[in-house]
Amino acid sequence: MKKSRFRESQIVVILKETDVGIVVGEVIRPHEVSSASYYKWESKYGGLEASELKRMKELES
Numbered sequence: 001m002k003k004s005r006f007r008e009s010q011i012v013v014i015l016k017e018t019d020v021g022i023v024v025g026e027v028i029r030p031h032e033v034s035s036a037s038y039y040k041w042e043s044k045y046g047g048l049e050a051s052e053l054k055r056m057k058e059l060e061s
Contacts, residue, residue: 008045008057009050011041011045012045012048012049014027014028014031014038014041015038015042015045015046024038
């Protein structure tokens with residue numbers, strides 16, 4: 001499986017930028033992320049906080 005360029009914590013930060021009101025196109029362009037990747041991340045990590053992400057990782061292992 002291909003390794004991601006971004007860690008989960010970085011993905012959560014990128015997703016939170018749209019919560020502020022910035023358009024998705026303006027968020028993904030500087031990070032060089034495709035819109036398909038963004039929406040896939042949003043379905044998986046959308047609404048998570050960093051602490052919830054850590055707990056999710058602990059539960060998986």
